[in-house]
Amino acid sequence: MTKRSDTLETVLLVVEILRRIPRKPHWTTASQLHEQLTNCGFNRDLRTIQRQLEMVSSQMDIECNNTAKPYRYRWLEHTQGLAVSYLTAQESLLLRLAQEHLRDLLPAHLMRAMKGLFEQANRTLGPGGTAKLEREWPGKVRVVATSQPLLPPKISPPVFEQVSEALYGNFWLWLDYENAKGRSSEIKVMPLGLAQQGSRLYLVCRYPDYDNERILALHRMRSAKASTLTFTRPSDFDLATYDDKGNFGFGDGSQVYLRFQITEIAGHHLQETPLSRDQQIESAAPGWLQVSATVVDSALLDRWLRGFGADVQAIEKSDVEPTDAVRDADDIPPAS
Incomplete structure (x- = not known):
């Protein structure tokens, strides 16, 4: 394969820079663009990006705020910026769905880096575009609630940005955290995972000198500041495994052997969607089923059982070996 010339590489670099310069009221800097381009595979030094910005801002409708360093750049008001037809209708649809459903699960700087792509996808799927079937698709699919829907709690954008960057x-992450009882603490934590549960976001973390995990709600974080000090991610932690053990179920992660009786009508779905791999269903009294399974004991499990009302009876739980998980604990150690 023929190697691309330096001229073509420079042209592609300039195009990528122009695509990432925001419109009013947002600004960007050479350092921010350098980081975005490095993530995209453009291995150029910061000074090269600065030179290209100086050139394009002098030749195109790009505003440069040079009143203080670092200089900031954006397209002038009423300009269209640069739209390059890289995205097909199908790619635009995937980006639209990703923007809608993953906005709280991607680092803030990656969302900013993809802003130009999201805008291009929205233009492709806009009323003036030709992608009629793709434009209609988001109205044909929906993620529906499995319980009473609630409005999401308010999360401070600066808090989310600092948490996601850390x-x-x-x-290491410094937090001013207020727990469910209204007790505030300034704490230092090692962020390990971010989980969305219904309308809420939770941070899984560890405190200094502790080897067990805690779960903190982002909407209870009054302020957050990512440190410049890094940590070595624990090799014994895996977010998927942590979830599989039921730690997001408002419990301590301990398992129980559950037995209960449920009416045939109410329990029919358990034959299609079992509680666990070892679930057993047998006939009980006429019109009733006997169900047994090893499950994680939690408030969510109890709430689920209560939801059947009189259709569930004879509930029994036998203990299984517990774990040491803690959820939003009140015994927050002092910050080091």
Whole structure:
């Protein structure tokens, strides 16, 4: 394959820079663009990006705020910026769905880096575009609630940005945190994972000198600041395994052997969607089923059982070996 010339490489670099320069009221800097381009595979030094920005801002409708360093750049008001037809209708649809459903699960800087792509996808799927069937698709699919829907709690954008950046870069994180009882603490944590549960976001973390995990609600974080100090991510932690053990179920992660009786009508779905791999269903009294399974004991399990009302009876639980998980604990150790 023929190697691309330096001229073509420079042209592609300039195009990528122009695509990432935001419109009013947002600004970007050479350092921010350098980081985005490095993530995209453009291995150029910061000075090269600065030179290209100086050139394009002098030749195109790009505003440069040079009143203080670092200089900031954006397209002038009423300009269209640069739209390059890289995205097909199908790619635009995937980006639209990703923007809608993953906005709280991606690092803030990656969402900013993809802003130009999201805008291009929205233009492709807009009323003036030709992608009629793709434009209609988001109205044909929906993620529906499995319980009473609630409005999401308010999360401070600066808090989310600092939390996601600390999680992304393996930085220690300083928090001003207020727990469910209204007790505030200034704490230092090692961010390990971010989980969305219904309308809420939770940070899985560890405290200094502790080897067990805690779960903190992002909406209870009054302030957050990512440190410049990194940590080595624990090799014994895996977010998927942590979830599989039921730690997001408002419990301590301990398992129980559950037995209960349920009416045939109410329990029919358990034959299609079992509680666990070892679930057993047998006939009980006429019109009733006997169900047994090893499950994680939690408030969610109890709530689920209560939801059947009189259709569930004879509930029994036998203990299984517990774990040491803690959820939003009140015994927050002092910050080091």
